[in-house]
Amino acid sequence: MKEQPIGIFDSGVGGLTVAHAIKQILPRESIIYFGDTAHLPYGDKSAESIRYYSQRITEFLLEYNSKVVLIACNSASASAFDSLKQEFKNKAIIIDVIDPVVEYLHTRSFKKIGVIGTKRTISSGTYETKIKEKSPSTTVISLATPLLVPMIEEGFIFDDISNAIIRAYLSNEALAGIQALILGCTHYPIIKNQISKIFNFDVEVVDSARIVSLIVKEILDKNDLLNDSGKVKDQFFISDYTTYFEKIARMFFEGEINLKKADIWS
Ligand code: DGL
Numbered sequence: 001m002k003e004q005p006i007g008i009f010d011s012g013v014g015g016l017t018v019a020h021a022i023k024q025i026l027p028r029e030s031i032i033y034f035g036d037t038a039h040l041p042y043g044d045k046s047a048e049s050i051r052y053y054s055q056r057i058t059e060f061l062l063e064y065n066s067k068v069v070l071i072a073c074n075s076a077s078a079s080a081f082d083s084l085k086q087e088f089k090n091k092a093i094i095i096d097v098i099d100p101v102v103e104y105l106h107t108r109s110f111k112k113i114g115v116i117g118t119k120r121t122i123s124s125g126t127y128e129t130k131i132k133e134k135s136p137s138t139t140v141i142s143l144a145t146p147l148l149v150p151m152i153e154e155g156f157i158f159d160d161i162s163n164a165i166i167r168a169y170l171s172n173e174a175l176a177g178i179q180a181l182i183l184g185c186t187h188y189p190i191i192k193n194q195i196s197k198i199f200n201f202d203v204e205v206v207d208s209a210r211i212v213s214l215i216v217k218e219i220l221d222k223n224d225l226l227n228d229s230g231k232v233k234d235q236f237f238i239s240d241y242t243t244y245f246e247k248i249a250r251m252f253f254e255g256e257i258n259l260k261k262a263d264i265w266s
Pocket of ligand 1: 010011012014015040041042043044072073074075076118121149184185186187
């Protein structure tokens with residue numbers, strides 16, 4: 001059991017931000033990553049479709065004996081976490097990216113928090129509901145920023161086009177006075193610096209990657225599941241081949257990566 005990999009999935013490159021943090025915090029663990037590039041973006045899909053995709057991907061990750069299935073996608077966390085836990089909790093530990101961030105924010109006592117994410121995540125109201133449950137007096141401003149995922153997946157980062165789009169979204173008056181901004185999409189850490197700059201680095205920009213990885217470490221440790229074998233093998237799968245995925249994956253995991261196309265939808 002200890003040697004089994006940590007399964008991680010997202011619609012595309014976004015979950016690599018989480019996979020990267022996992023490898024930094026747990027370098028002795030093997031990971032198996034699935035990017036569902038055939039169905040990207042998830043943020044525009046219905047909750048039912050995302051639940052269906054997430055269920056099949058989880059089965060795929062379990063075929064590789066994943067001891068943990070980490071939903072490295074906010075849209076899937078908001079739509080499918082409960083159903084995945086219900087269906088697979090006896091086969092693997094299921095972890096989402098929203099609850100750990102909500103727990104973290106609870107320790108920080110912010111008065112006004114902004115959340116940006118896909119249409120699916122924002123319309124689900126998951127962050128707002130969960131934050132309010134823990135900290136009823138916190139004001140939560142939620143804003144869908146649907147252009148950011150296609151922009152990132154198309155490689156528009158660190159340039160004038162992405163700066164203009166980010167500025168157009170974040171200059172929304174409702175966000176005035178926020179103390180923290182949750183990056184409620186795992187793609188967004190790729191442009192975290194550009195986002196922080198819009199707020200003159202005065203707002204704490206919170207992303208899930210490191211927070212969730214520390215939770216994974218704690219859970220593995222508690223369950224005596226940390227890999228102590230010294231054998232590490234990382235594998236990356238996508239459902240549709242894109243050169244951009246490979247480029248970003250190499251940016252995060254310097255050098256060669258073991259990337260294959262998995263035909264799980266045919
Ligand atoms: N990175 C995902 C998220 O956290 C999915 C983005 C998308 O495919 O729309 O929501």
